[in-house]
Amino acid sequence: MMTRVFLFLLLIFASAVGVAPASAGPFDSWAGLVVAGDSRAHSGAPSEVFDNARRDLVTALKQMGFAEDHIQQFFGAARA
Numbered sequence: 004m005m006t007r008v009f010l011f012l013l014l015i016f017a018s019a020v021g022v023a024p025a026s027a028g029p030f031d032s033w034a035g036l037v038v039a040g041d042s043r044a045h046s047g048a049p050s051e052v053f054d055n056a057r058r059d060l061v062t063a064l065k066q067m068g069f070a071e072d073h074i075q076q077f078f079g080a081a082r083a
Contacts, residue, residue, distance in 0.1 A: 006040045028068030035064045039078035054078060 037060050039053040057078055064074055 030064075030068040031070055033069060033073065035061075035069050035074040037061055037064070037074065037076050039076075042078070 037057050039057040041053055042050065044050040044052075057076060061074055061076060065071055
């Protein structure tokens with residue numbers, strides 16, 4: 004539950020940053036790691052919320068000036 008709250012707050016923060024992409028900004032030499040926590044709702048049904056959040060955070064990092072090749076994404080495989 005705490006992980007979901009953290010990811011939600013991180014998503015809100017990232018979406019609030021509306022900065023245009025920077026070619027040589029303060030983050031051009033930084034690296035970003037975005038990890039999705041789960042692919043299932045508490046009921047066991049498939050849920051895309053973490054995948055959507057992961058994708059949106061990567062977009063926000065790019066807009067902040069992170070180089071695309073400096074961003075790594077990890078997410079858990081869907082469980083049957």
